[in-house]
Structures are given as structure tokens and as C-alpha cells.
Amino acid sequence: xxxxxxxxxxxxxxxxxxxxxxxxxxxxxxxxxxxxxxxxxxxxxxxxxxxxxxxxxxxxxxxxxxxxxxxxxxxxxxxxxxxxxxxxxxxxxxxxxxxxxxxxxxxxxxxxxxxxxxxxxxxxxxxxxxxxxxxxxxxxxxxxxxxxxxxxxxxxxxxxxxxxxxxxxxxxxxxxxxxxxxxxxxxxxxxxxxxxxxxxxxxxxxxxxxxxxxxxxxxxxxxxxxxxxxxxxxxxxxxxxxxxxxxxxxxxxxxxxxxxxxxxxxxxxxxxxxxxxxxxxxxxxxxxxxxxxxxxxxxxxxxxxxxxxxxxxxxxxxxxxxxxxxxxxxxxxxxxxxxxxxxxxxxxxxxxxxxxxxxxxxxxxxxxxxxxxxxxxxxxxxxxxxxxxxxxxxxxxxxxxxxxxxxxxxxxxxxxxxxxxxxxxxxxxxxxxxxxxxxx
Ligand code: MEV
Numbered sequence: 001x002x003x004x005x006x007x008x009x010x011x012x013x014x015x016x017x018x019x020x021x022x023x024x025x026x027x028x029x030x031x032x033x034x035x036x037x038x039x040x041x042x043x044x045x046x047x048x049x050x051x052x053x054x055x056x057x058x059x060x061x062x063x064x065x066x067x068x069x070x071x072x073x074x075x076x077x078x079x080x081x082x083x084x085x086x087x088x089x090x091x092x093x094x095x096x097x098x099x100x101x102x103x104x105x106x107x108x109x110x111x112x113x114x115x116x117x118x119x120x121x122x123x124x125x126x127x128x129x130x131x132x133x134x135x136x137x138x139x140x141x142x143x144x145x146x147x148x149x150x151x152x153x154x155x156x157x158x159x160x161x162x163x164x165x166x167x168x169x170x171x172x173x174x175x176x177x178x179x180x181x182x183x184x185x186x187x188x189x190x191x192x193x194x195x196x197x198x199x200x201x202x203x204x205x206x207x208x209x210x211x212x213x214x215x216x217x218x219x220x221x222x223x224x225x226x227x228x229x230x231x232x233x234x235x236x237x238x239x240x241x242x243x244x245x246x247x248x249x250x251x252x253x254x255x256x257x258x259x260x261x262x263x264x265x266x267x268x269x270x271x272x273x274x275x276x277x278x279x280x281x282x283x284x285x286x287x288x289x290x291x292x293x294x295x296x297x298x299x300x301x302x303x304x305x306x307x308x309x310x311x312x313x314x315x316x317x318x319x320x321x322x323x324x325x326x327x328x329x330x331x332x333x334x335x336x337x338x339x340x341x342x343x344x345x346x347x348x349x350x351x352x353x354x355x356x357x358x359x360x361x362x363x364x365x366x367x368x369x370x371x372x373x374x375x376x377x378x379x380x381x382x383x384x385x386x387x388x389x390x391x392x393x394x395x396x397x398x399x400x401x402x403x404x405x406x407x408x409x410x411x412x413x414x415x416x417x418x419x420x421x422x423x424x425x426x427x428x429x430x431x432x433x434x435x436x437x438x439x440x
Pocket of ligand 1: 085277278279280281282284380381384389
């Protein structure tokens, strides 16, 4: 079978599921039931989710967990986290609790500028293009008035438009490089609409520009799109305390801990293999809150990783130091987030998450998300440099294995008791379950 189909999007959801069952599962009823089991019984709620994307056939669950006890700029928060990895929420909650009694997290928004570009090809005299741009710039702004009116009322809008030559990278390649303030919205639709209007105005005006030759009048607009690289939409989150205060159950020698922790961060700063994993741990916290609050985690991922390589090599997003006996740990990352628009008022669980965060502005959400990343990184490095990561991971993984074997409540108790003081491994747990069951 070649599985080709035409007009698939026009089929009903039921028809789509039957087509998939027929094509890939020999018409299996159990596949149809599996997909339908995940439909919501509330048909209005289901319809809402069906319409988020094209060709929806069912829902794909991710757990939504919460990490309480975060103190950020003196205020208490419970963070919503949508994530499948078993140890992430527990690690965030642990970090939150640890720092709550040591002054909490401090976070500051450093800048909020978003970027969009019209990429075009101009085959001609660069000086003439500059003169044309200077003349047309007010028109570019004026023509976007209907798009920018509401945003301006909220204190946002277009900040600047520049003509940038990129001809040293690609022959005849130029950009209109525009910057925007989008207040509480992420701003993708706003920015893209402005850019498409810039492109229209720019192309039409070029055709009328007397000083251009016929070839020069024929500017080719290649594309108009926002950039997810936003190095001037930055937030900083940090924790600090006197070294002695780092002491707790797992940190008997705080001076040694602080020094080893800093060494671990330094390794991530100088060695890209480690940096990628180090930053992945940071993204565990960031993505989970970004997803729960209805933001675009792919945009955030792309922008943050680009920022991690801004100096020409991929490096750690976090930093640590000891200054005058004070341990300091901080992160600085670009985050273009929104708390209005997009999914924020559509998805009931996104609405719930934002309400639980007491309706943050985009500024506040930037701070919260940066803190989630720093907290996650602290938890990972603290485990890695003390007990090792597997102790916590395997304890969480134990639950997954027990579910896989449909362990009874009694079996769970016996297994958990046994593994309190035995190293958890997949094979070890499986053997123990089999052993228990054989002895029944
Ligand atoms: C696992 O999801 C994340 C860690 O690998 C992060 C790190 O190594 O820093 C534990």
C-alpha cells in the first residue's frame, strides 16, 4: 500500500480515524477505541481542541504538575509545569524550597525588544537604495497605522526600521530590520502583519521611484517574518547566599560544594558537549512553564540556543561565582513571551495556569520562566556534584516500572520498602517483581 490520500483534511474526524486504522492497523477496532478513549466527553471542550490544529484525531496527554514554594522578588508562586520527564517537577519543587529559606530568587527584565525582518534582493546602486529608504521610511510607518493603532494604545508599536546591507554574505541581499515593543503579547501576528505591510509599501514605492533604473525598481521581496532570535529581550534571574548557608542534609561541606558547583558550571562554559546537556536541564524548567502558559516553546528553544552561541561557540546559559564569601548563581536569557493573545484565553488549562500565577504581565512571566530554568539547573548540578543524578531519577522511574507491571498496592509497598536502601535499576526492579510474584 502506498498510503496516498487526497482531500484528507475534508474528511470528518471519524473518517480520518477509520482511514488510519485501515491503512496502518488492518482496520483494527482496538486502535479506533484507543484514539477515541482520549476524546473528551464534553463535546464543546473537545471541539475547542480539535480546532487548534488541522487534522486532529485525538488528544495527546502530557501531565500538568505544579511546583510550589517559589519565592521570586519576595512574592510566593506555585509554578505550573507541563512535562513528561519524571523528575523535573520534583527537582523544581526541591530547588524552590531550598532557596525560599535563603532569600528566594531575584529576577529583572533587562530589555523587551522584538525583531522582524523583510528580506529582499536589490540589484543596483546601494547609495540610491539608502536615499530611497530614507525617503520612504515615514510612509512605511504610516501605512501600518491600522495595524499598530491598538498596540500603540497599550504602549507598544514599531520602535525602529533600519535598512541593512547583507551583501557581504549574499550578493544583492538587503533587509528592512525592524524592532518592536509588543507589551503583554508575544507579538508574532502583530510583527508579521507590520512586516508584510512594510514589504508591500516598499515594493510599490520602489516601482515609482524616479532615481531607480528599471532593474533597480524591480526589488524582489523574498520573505517577511519575525526573528525568534531576540538578544535584546532579556531577563536575568539569580540566587545568592553566604557560603555557610548552603549547608543542608546533602551539603555537609558548603565551601567544597560551592567550589565544585562552580567548577561544574565552568566546565559547561568551556566544553560544548557538556554545555548542551547543562542547558537542556535548564530548558526542562523553561519549556515546562512555557508550555503550561500557552507560549511557543519552539520559538523559545531556538532563541535561547542561538543566544548560548552568540560569542561564536556554544556555552552555558548560567554562571556561578563566589564573591566575598557569597555564593552567586545566575542566568541571563532571551525570552519573548506573551500573557495575552494566542492560546492564553483559549486553552482552559493555560487560563488556569496564568490564573494560578495571578495573571502575570509578560514582564513577570519572563521573570518566572527564567527562575524555573535557574532552579532546574541548580537542582541538576546539586545532584550531579553530590549524590549523582541517578538516585533521584531512578526513584521516579521506579513508579513508571511499577505502572508498566500493573503492580498492586501491596506489591508497590513491598518494592518501595526494598528499594529504600537498594540501588534502583530497571533490571533490579523487574527481577524483584518477578520474585515477589513467584513466591505468591
Ligand atoms: C536531564 O533531563 C537533565 C540533566 O542531564 C541536566 C544536566 O546534566 O545538567 C540532568
